[in-house]
Amino acid sequence: MSIVPSFTNFIGYFAACCTTLSFLPQLAKIRKQGGAGLSYAMLSIYLAGLLMWLIYGILLKATAVVVANAASAALVAIAIAMKAMIRSQSTGESSEELPKIAIRGEVTTSS
Numbered sequence: 312m313s314i315v316p317s318f319t320n321f322i323g324y325f326a327a328c329c330t331t332l333s334f335l336p337q338l339a340k341i342r343k344q345g346g347a348g349l350s351y352a353m354l355s356i357y358l359a360g361l362l363m364w365l366i367y368g369i370l371l372k373a374t375a376v377v378v379a380n381a382a383s384a385a386l387v388a389i390a391i392a393m394k395a396m397i398r399s400q401s402t403g404e405s406s407e408e409l410p411k412i413a414i415r416g417e418v419t420t421s422s
Contacts (some may be wrong), residue, residue: 320375327379334386338393346394354394358387 340346361384368376 323373323375324378327375327382331379331382331386334383334390338386338390341390341393341397345397346390349390349394351391351394354387354391358384358391361387 337346337349341349361380365377365380365384368374368380
């Protein structure tokens with residue numbers, strides 16, 4: 312059974328569009344709500360995975376994989392920057408608890 316290369320490319324690019332565009336609602340959520348539901352750890356691990364897929368695509372010369380993961384990595388990097396900017400702009404409670412550090416019996420918040 313032979314699959315037409317143009318159909319294979321279409322599937323690859325369509326999948327790339329779907330997975331890349333699926334992150335846009337997260338950017339909207341961060342913009343509206345500050346992104347408290349998204350942890351830096353998750354975003355960082357996700358970004359690392361995307362960068363590994365990007366390298367893999369480059370090594371295989373798989374254009375759809377490269378384009379999708381480069382675009383997705385850019386969106387995740389934007390999400391991390393937006394979350395950090397919104398957190399630094401907030402004057403009240405931060406979106407994530409800062410770690411507590413005990414110093415000479417006193418518990419303080421690290422900055």
